[in-house]
Amino acid sequence: xxxxxxxxxxxxxxxxxxxxxxxxxxxxxxxxxxxxxxxxxxxxxxxxxxxxxxxxxxxxxxxxxxxxxxxxxxxxxxxxxxxxxxxxxxxxxxxxxxxxxxxxxxxxxxxxxxxxxxxxxxxxxxxxxxxxxxxxxxxxxxxxxxxxxxxxxxxxxxxxxxxxxxxxxxxxxxxxxxxxxxxxxxxxxxxxxxxxxxxxxxxxxxxxxxxxxxxxxxxxxxxxxxxxxxxxxxxxxxxxxxxxxxxxxxxxxxxxxxxxxxxxxxxxxxxxxxxxxxxxxxxxxxxxxxx
Amino acid sequence: xxxxxxxxxxxxxxxxxxxxxxxxxxxxxxxxxxxxxxxxxxxxxxxxxxxxxxxxxxxxxxxxxxxxxxxxxxxxxxxxxxxxxxxxxxxxxxxxxxxxxxxxxxxxxxxxxxxxxxxxxxxxxxxxxxxxxxxxxxxxxxxxxxxxxxxxxxxxxxxxxxxxxxxxxxxxxxxxxxxxxxxxxxxxxxxxxxxxxxxxxxxxxxxxxxxxxxxxxxxxxxxxxxxxxxxxxxxxxxxxxxxxxxxxxxxxxxxxxxxxxxxxxxxxxxxxxxxxxxxxxxxxxxxxxxxxxxxxxxxxxxxxxxxxxxxxxxxxx
Numbered sequence: 001x002x003x004x005x006x007x008x009x010x011x012x013x014x015x016x017x018x019x020x021x022x023x024x025x026x027x028x029x030x031x032x033x034x035x036x037x038x039x040x041x042x043x044x045x046x047x048x049x050x051x052x053x054x055x056x057x058x059x060x061x062x063x064x065x066x067x068x069x070x071x072x073x074x075x076x077x078x079x080x081x082x083x084x085x086x087x088x089x090x091x092x093x094x095x096x097x098x099x100x101x102x103x104x105x106x107x108x109x110x111x112x113x114x115x116x117x118x119x120x121x122x123x124x125x126x127x128x129x130x131x132x133x134x135x136x137x138x139x140x141x142x143x144x145x146x147x148x149x150x151x152x153x154x155x156x157x158x159x160x161x162x163x164x165x166x167x168x169x170x171x172x173x174x175x176x177x178x179x180x181x182x183x184x185x186x187x188x189x190x191x192x193x194x195x196x197x198x199x200x201x202x203x204x205x206x207x208x209x210x211x212x213x214x215x216x217x218x219x220x221x222x223x224x225x226x227x228x229x230x231x232x233x234x235x236x237x238x239x240x241x242x243x244x245x246x247x248x249x250x251x252x253x254x255x256x257x258x259x260x261x262x263x264x265x266x267x268x269x270x271x272x273x274x275x276x277x278x279x280x281x282x283x284x285x286x287x288x289x290x291x
Numbered sequence: 292x293x294x295x296x297x298x299x300x301x302x303x304x305x306x307x308x309x310x311x312x313x314x315x316x317x318x319x320x321x322x323x324x325x326x327x328x329x330x331x332x333x334x335x336x337x338x339x340x341x342x343x344x345x346x347x348x349x350x351x352x353x354x355x356x357x358x359x360x361x362x363x364x365x366x367x368x369x370x371x372x373x374x375x376x377x378x379x380x381x382x383x384x385x386x387x388x389x390x391x392x393x394x395x396x397x398x399x400x401x402x403x404x405x406x407x408x409x410x411x412x413x414x415x416x417x418x419x420x421x422x423x424x425x426x427x428x429x430x431x432x433x434x435x436x437x438x439x440x441x442x443x444x445x446x447x448x449x450x451x452x453x454x455x456x457x458x459x460x461x462x463x464x465x466x467x468x469x470x471x472x473x474x475x476x477x478x479x480x481x482x483x484x485x486x487x488x489x490x491x492x493x494x495x496x497x498x499x500x501x502x503x504x505x506x507x508x509x510x511x512x513x514x515x516x517x518x519x520x521x522x523x524x525x526x527x528x529x530x531x532x533x534x535x536x537x538x539x540x541x542x543x544x545x546x547x548x549x550x551x552x553x554x555x556x557x558x559x560x561x562x563x564x565x566x567x568x569x570x571x572x573x574x575x576x577x578x579x580x581x582x583x584x585x586x587x588x589x590x591x592x593x594x595x596x597x598x599x600x601x602x603x604x605x606x607x608x
Contacts, residue, residue, distance in 0.1 A: 017401050021410075024398070025417045028474065031432045034442060050449060052435075052442035098325030100318075107308075107315040112322050119333050122585045123535075125577030126557065127564040128339030131353070132332070151328045181317035210425035213539050217565065228427045236431050236543065262431055269423045277416055281482055 032266070039063055039259035046255050063260040072222070073230060077264065079142065080209060080226040084268075087146040087208035092201055094150050099159035100185050104171075113160075119153045126217075133218055144218035145211050145226070152207070155200045162196045163189055195279045202276045206269060227265050235261050340581075343574040363575035373576060375551070376559035383555065384533045386465040387472060392529065394477040396522065399484035400514065415485075418478025426539035429475050433467075434458055458544075461552035468540065480525075487521045488514065523600045531588025534580045556580045 034052050040063075041049075041056035067073045102113045129148070138144040166189060174184050190197065212228040219225060225233075235258045306314075343363055345356040367373050398418070405411045421429065435441050437457035444454035457467060495513050504512065538557040545553040554562075556576060564573020595602035 017405065020401060021398075021405075021414050024478070025414060028417055028421055028478075031436045035432065035435060051440065051445050094324045094328055097321040101321040101325075104318065106318040107311045108319055108322065112326060115326070115329055115334075119329065121531075121588060122337070122581055124333060124336035125340060125574060125581055126560050127570055127574040127577055128336040128342065129332075130565060131339050131342065131570075132336045136331070147328070148332045151325055151332070156325075181321070185321070206423045210423075210427075212425055212427050213542065216542075217561075228425050231425075231431060232427045232543065236427065236434060237546070259435075262428065262435075265428050266424065270420070273420065273423055274416065277419065280419065281486055 035259050035262050035266075039256055039263045041256055043256070051255060063256040066257060067260050067264065072225075073227075073261065073264070075223055076225055076227045076230045079224055080228070083142055083145045083211065083226060084205050084208040087149060088201055088205045090146060091150045091152070091155075091204045091208075092197065095152070095156050095159060095200065095204075096185070096190070096197065098151070099156050100163050100181075100189055103160045103163035116151075116153055116156055130217060139218055140221050140224065141218075142224060145208070145214050148214065149204075149207055149211070152204065155203055158200055159193070159196060162193050166192055198276055199279045202272060205272070209268060227261075231261055231265050234258065340574060340578045342571055343578045345571055347570040347574070349570065359571075363571045364579065367572060367575050367579070370572070372550075372554070372563075373559060376554045376556050376576075379552065380534055380536055380555040383465055383468060383536045386469055387536065388529060388533075390466075390469045391472050391477065392526070394473055395480035396484055396518065398477060399481045399488060400510070402481065403485060403488045415478075415481075418481065420478075421475045422479035424475065426475075426537075426543060429471055430540065430543045433471055433474075437467075459547050461548050464544075464548050464552040468537075468544075471540065472537070483521060483525070484518060487518050491517045520600060523595055523598075524602065527588065527591040527595055527602055530591040531584055533587060534584050 034054060037056050038046065038053045040059045040061070041053040042058040042060045042062070045053050045056050045058055068077075098112070098116070102109045102116070133139060133144050133148065138147065170188060171184055174188055179187070210228060211226060212232065215224075215226050215229045216232075219229075312319075339353070342353060342356070344358060344360060345353070346359045346362075347353070347356045402411055402414060405414075424432075437443055439454060439456065439458070441458075443457075447454055457463070460467075491514065496509055499509050499513055534556055536555050536557075538555075538561075541553050541555050541558050542561065545558055550558075550562075557580075560573045560577045560580070563569050563576065567573075592602045
């Protein structure tokens, strides 16, 4: 693939590269591993190690059992899962429909396209956004996390670019066979763009799962807090998880409990991501180049 | 390409509106939900910015609050906190531009020159991951690693050394912030440079190598110039975004470092408006930021055009 003369691997250069890239990768991986290990460690491990554990010698799921045994964290996970699933579904539906409709020369296509592209230029600002969400009666409702994020201009551009590259002849012949635009979208366009739709879906899902600021802004009701807000309140700010909030009595070593919260926020992403990773480049490039 | 423009011409010419409607009504129907979302969550809030020109009272609402012209902007001008926030924003943006921007380019050059494809894929998989983690998670991981009770300081203490206040020192805060940004996004930002590198014409390298150009000359005269368009594009985007240094990252750390170092325009807007109840000042700061950002983006883009680069908004015909 790569021409030999471009790089004559000399041991010196290879070593320098290995050190730089290896170092960068380690700095990413080690903190994540330490957090996972500590969440699985027993109290004794943590005390022996003085706080953090690189490898738990007596692995236990106690922290997770405490976490999931009800109360705040259980609800937070439900909230985050709900917002992520419903949000991604709505966002994909809206974005795919709009991207397909503007990807062909049709009535109103042009002005609508410009309407979307303008949103790339200018952000409306926090205060007016808050006022609108309040006016629409969405404060303290989970819809305040879902609806404002349902159309991302970048994701729109990625999909639209991809749809535009579907050959027109294919759609023409389908139309001659009597297919409506709805049928074409469902039976031709969407199956052809599965990979890109998956990547855009991941982008949306990550956005919804990670939503922190919107939750802080729009939700006062602690029972509606998603995982990220719990993470901030009880781990980053170190407020204590009292027994009644968790709905259980004796707490395990707080360190492992806190790290378990971190892992809960982390794991879903780490699980989906490897499956979609090979499609990233394509999605990102189509979006960036045509944006 | 030619074909598409031709068909577009046919569409815009000829057909009467009724016929177009008969042909396109399903497509128009598909646009409706998206347009509604745009109106509700973009254009309506943009209009809502009028509260920046009002003495806005939540219980009166936009329709009944008093107009007060530019008073909010003038009081903003006299507010030292606003200037502190602006100064911090520009300082942090400068540090980001200087220290963050080159990192993904460097990483991409190294990764691109790796001989082993397998190593390359491994590294990419690891390097992209942090982009998908939330800021809360990133700041938490940093706190667990570098914080006062974090594991680096634990090691220092066990070795009998004094702990270092990485996470709470306002003087080194810009460096901490850039370190977090690099950790989170440098690997991800590398994607676009890697993609640009795959499009470089291999025969250029062949010719240069035949002329006796060494490794470094080839990089300087072939690789870097072929990245130029992308680099300019990303610089423009960064300049247009210079007043948004990142919101969550700062709101999460404002308590531990103090507003003196961590207050940026976005957090100022939030604390003045939502927390402090001074909606109009908050909106004025937000609007000023939005307008200046859009102007900067437009200015940087026309500058790029003048320098003969394609930039972001090409004239599409």
